[in-house]
Amino acid sequence: MSDAIKHECGIALLRLKKPLEFYKEKYGSAFYGIQKMYLLMEKQHNRGQDGAGFASIKFDVEAGERYISRVRSNKAQPIQDIFAQINKRINEELTLHPEYNDNVKHQKDNIPYIGELFLGHVRYGTFGKNNIESVHPFLRQNNWMHRNLIVAGNFNMTNVTELFNSLVELGQHPKEMADTVTVMEKIGHFLDDEVTDLYQECKNNGLSKREASPVIAEKLDIAKILKRASKGWDGGYAMAGLLGHGDSFVFRDPAGIRPAYFYEDDEIVVVASERPVIQTTFNVPFEKVQELQPGNALIIKKNGTVSEQEIITPTVKKACSFERIYFSRGSDAEIYQERKELGKLILPEVLKAIENDTDNTVFSYIPNTAETSFYGMIEAANDFLNQRKNKFILDNRKTLTKEKLEEILSVKIRTEKIAIKDVKLRTFITEDSSRDDLVAHVYDVTYGVIKPTDNLVIIDDSIVRGTTLKKSILKMMDRLNPKRIVVVSSAPQIRYPDCYGIDMSTLDGFVAFQAAITLLKEKKMTNVIDEVYKKCKAQEKTKDSEVINYVKEIYAPFTDEEISTKIATLLHPEEIKAEVKIIYQTVDNLHIACPKNLGDWYFTGDYPTPGGNRVVNRAFINFYEGKNARTY
Ligand SMILES: NC(=O)CC[C@H](N)C(=O)O
DSSP, X not given: OOSOOOBOEEEEEEEEOSOHHHHHHHHSOTTHHHXXXXXXXXXXXXXXXXXXXXXXXXXXXXXXXXXXXXXXEOSSSHHHHHHHHHHHHHHHHHXXXXXXXXXXHHHHHHOTTOSSEEXXXXXXXXXXXOSGGGSSOEEEOOSSGGGOEEEEEEEEETTHHHHHHHHHXXXXXXXXXXXXXXXXXXXXXXXXXXXXXXXXXXXXXXXXXXXXXXXXXXXXXXXHHHHXXXXXXXXXXXXXXXXXXXXXXXXXXXXXXXXXXXXXXXXXXXXXXSHHHHHHHHTXXXXXXXXXXXTEEEEEOTTSXXXXXXXXXXXXXXXXXXXIIIISOXXXXXXXXXXXXXXXHHHHHHHHHXXXXXXXXXXXXXXXXXXXXXXXHHHHHHXXXXXXXXXXXXXXXXXXXXXXXXXXXXXXXXEOOOEEEOHHHHTTOOSXXXXXXXXXXXXXXXXXXXXXXXXXXXXXXXXXXXXXXIIIIHHHXXXXXOSEEXXXXXXXXXXXXXXXXXXXXXXXXOHHHHHHHHHHHHTTOHHHHHHHHHHHHHTTTSOGGGOOOTTHHHHTXXXXXXXXXXXXXXXXXXXXXXXXXXXXXXXXHHHHXXXXXXXXXXXXOOOSSHHHHHHHHHHHHHHHHTOOOOOO
């Protein structure tokens, strides 16, 4: 991906079902859980680099002993940083007390972070800032064990302000306006209620406070709490939580927008945002890892029972297709095939752009995530070439000589590694535009493989803003003197903001939006822009479920190709000599390639929750009024 988009978060929840001695015996260490957590988080570092956090719970400790540990970091390498802190602490204890070394009980009693239940999070913020207070997991402490709540999530709610206000209405006084705090306090409120009710019940049955505690732990109905807490949530989420006494859950939104996968055996239960993370960390096959169903929660009671329960009736499944195109790791068996398919499906359009002249075309890709779709595109290109060869051979079979046949078979699809990312360079570059010359070098190119008669086809996963394309990639590729540069996007045009966990919430950042606005201006149709603004303004106070996405009218007068052509001119730096073409995947082909992830609101404007329409409405108003702000 050439545009740097901030996106996503990753969660990792791990429950050890056996006593810690078991892991010491079998795997050589009672710190097994911490080690696995490190892997689970590191294997998801793609999902969040603004911050990382870790929390753990020890089961069955004596009153007065610490049983919750947490560490968070927003440093440059946050995962490394938190595990360095954890290791340092553990090693200090072990050095100071050599007697702990082979004694699991001592370790559990005296060393923090070791425990039976863990929650990890890697963050890219979509709400608030990147201060340490915004880094998950969040902690809601209480002297009652059951009321301690630790929360982390991959989520974004479109209606945090309303949810915040409803807490205030409940008489609360939240100390922060962070979305995770709001969600946590919602759950916390109903958790308190439930604990109070259960205690009352125990009291009525003649139990003392002390006797009531384990009964409450056993009876605590997590599904009921989540049902009550999530009334009114509008967004995409995979919310994970731990309760002080040892229950835990992961809860997924009813449209399945955000991903969550889990695996269970008799030693562990694990949940993560991506399937291959679980596969590689625990060496389990693809089929053993299950997807948590939309609207459901995986509930892991302290006593070890695990159940998947419906919390909210699922709506039409609209799992985020961007997960497949770009965010999630391509090592997932399905995602790998899907990305290849994206590359295959776009080849016909590429062939049109190069007038079928594969002999004078070099195919390449933008590193690294587009590599898989490149493989697919090349497979399809080889099929195309073989058909051409077949036809020639069959048509000329009477006159064909050995030499001619060899010549025909020697023709190949030309693939080269053209673009090379100079990752380190980016760190020296600030937003300052006078540094454009430096920016141009963020990508370097391979010299000596392109002839002036060549087309250069380069595939990227998607084009959001196109800034890096314009400022670096196209400029550098033009230095190779190709006849024509064809930039291929394996995803459709990004036209509408996301509001479910990807940090792209303003319209004017999208090059497709800029192209549509430019076209409207050129064709003297600015009245459309004013009309849309009026309609958006008029429904500012309308109920979410009745809001209509009028921004579609901005794109409606134009075909996809017209917009792509305009994008090509917008991204075409003046000094470039080559002809530049831009090709996008169609939405239909996207759905063919990724049939399980039909969430496509950023391409189509069809939002899976009512709040989405409000967000796009606000985004347009902000654009029109010149405000540069997030829209949720
Ligand atoms: N990308 C995400 O899932 C972000 C989670 C949450 N909204 C935050 O900003 O912390």
